[in-house]
Amino acid sequence: MAEDTEGKGAYRGFGADWAPTQLSETEARRATGWVEAKIDKRFLLTGKDRKEDVRALMWQLEREGEIVVHRVGEAQAPEMAKTLYGWDKKIPTTNLWHHKSCGQCGNIPGYPSSVLWIMNELGLTYLDETDQTSCTAWNYHGSGIGNVVSLAAVFLRNMHQAYVSAKAQGLPEGTFYPLIHCGTSFGNYKEIRGFLLHSAELRAEVKAILGKLGRLVDGKLLIPEEIVHYSEWLHVMRHRIKERQQIDVSNIRTTVHPACHVYKMVPEDVIYDDTVLNGDRVAVTTGLLQSLGTQVIDYSTWYDCCGFGFRHIIGEREFTRSYAIDRKIKVAVEEARSDVMIGHDTGCITTLDKNQWIGKAVDKVYALPVMADCQFAALTMGAHPYKLAQLHWHASPFEGLLEKMGIDWEKAKAEFETYLGEVKEGRIETLYDPKRAITSGPGHVKPPKSLQGA
């Protein structure tokens, strides 16, 4: 033992109280290999007991008259997917209520606009409206301001609005089903749903608040049957997207950064598929990229977070940018020789995209394009890179990627700059009728009286 450690230093853990392991390089590699064989696999999550499907509790509470469940019904034309333990999850495909992400809409707007554009291309129905809050969970995880009651009340308040929103168009309640854009909201809502279903005390506190707001259904809390992330919607739609693909991307090497709050929180509700990287990796995004024909490259830090940190990206960016560059961007470029890193969450895309330029200060220049799966999918379907995918909000250098995909970005940029002149004159193109966006309060146009009773 330790025959080849001399001059190379010992393999050490973290902290002053840790002692050198005295492992040789060979021994350390073998030990690491054993750990990776176990912990990089789905085994890590499935090798536990005490797992329950909270939906069973949800149906029981509905039978007992305690709650009302907003079902994914025929109106939403659901597709089934399998989750971690092989359970079924119903993914609605149309009549969707867009639960937007404040980080996406504020900072990377091509993210939601690509989702809506794909829905238009596929002839699907949706509502994007102004009556919604964010989940407020970025703030909670960053600052500690907030609590389980506030998070639960915000969650069910937004879910209730999704349920009743169709009335503004004279359509029945429950027509639209919520589709969650943000990974933080998705993880938070799933966790909070579990707490609500388990705690009568929490339900009573939240019910009192929502009662004041008029946000109960028949005097009961409304709970959604499934909590659905847009990446899950993309996953079940991937073959239909493939049918409309216009650009060959078989020469593109892609790496996926999966979002922690999408698959590490409430992991039993996450989609896995044995045909997607042997079922060891969460299927969303990777399955889409495989269907589109890209070369999806696995890499050694796949499991790591992006460095966002919630609080850190605001107040301690040294951590955020160091982690993003050293643990993700550098590895994707040097190890995987990736042409683009694809994500499915707000904070990750922001962190990995914006924190590359500063690498110049320490000679860590990797220049890796970063974008969301929906933006990449939209590009392959022929979406305009500036007008629709809105790539000009990204700091990472996407131009080389577009060239490799055969897209003339200079021509597209010139077209967009011309379009900005139209915008200044008030000639604005939108994905849907703007009047639909306001469902109550100032600016709302009521439906005809004949439809108001629906």
Next chain:
Amino acid sequence: MTVHSKLPQPPVADPVSAKPVVEYETLEAIFDDIRGHPLYDHEIHGCLNCGICTATCPSAQYYDYSPREIVQLLWTENLEGIYDAMHEKIWACAQCYTCAARCPFENSPGGLVMILREVAIKHELPSVKEVLRPFSRVLLKVVSTGNQLAPNMITREAFPDWGPNVAKVDAPLMVLRKAIPMPTMHTLDTAWEVNLRTSVELYTIWEASGVLKQLEQVDENLFDVVSDVMEEKRDEWEEWLEEQEEDDDD
């Protein structure tokens, strides 16, 4: 890390004095709030000290922070250690929940950190205000609008380390926003246009769930600003409702 170096140092015990720096009753009161948190039993079930949480923790690679230590302090009810960790270490956690995904006991060290943060705010530990100072813009935005980020918060001045390419097309921000094909996003102060009713309902949730009290403890000035903004919105909403009633009467 820079912020940590500025934090108020927790009191250090005098090794030759029998008198504790913090009264035992205070430590007990803090621990009672932690243990009494509605999610505490959900987040901790035991600990073998295996350290898989720390091995996989991003913050442990950059800070003097270990999720294993947090779980051990709580599991062994080490009140002084918990108090000490609440001043600085709990703010190092990146909230990725990798620790929770990997723990064989199904503990959630990340979830425990959130409980500790909530209790640190409740007890107004001196580090809290310092740590959260850079977060005040987000707090103001989320409490008053429900959005946590707005287009006009992303500026080169606020994020100089993001470089010159925050936007790659040179045009006024509002023109770029109106060139987004979603009408709800033609805004500057919020990520999307927020319905007045939404803001008013959210304010009721903040009030009823004790969040406004938390905000007051962290930043009294911010609390005053938010209160004024929200009262104005409530008045505006009431006026609109009255107008509707008058219209219906007509």
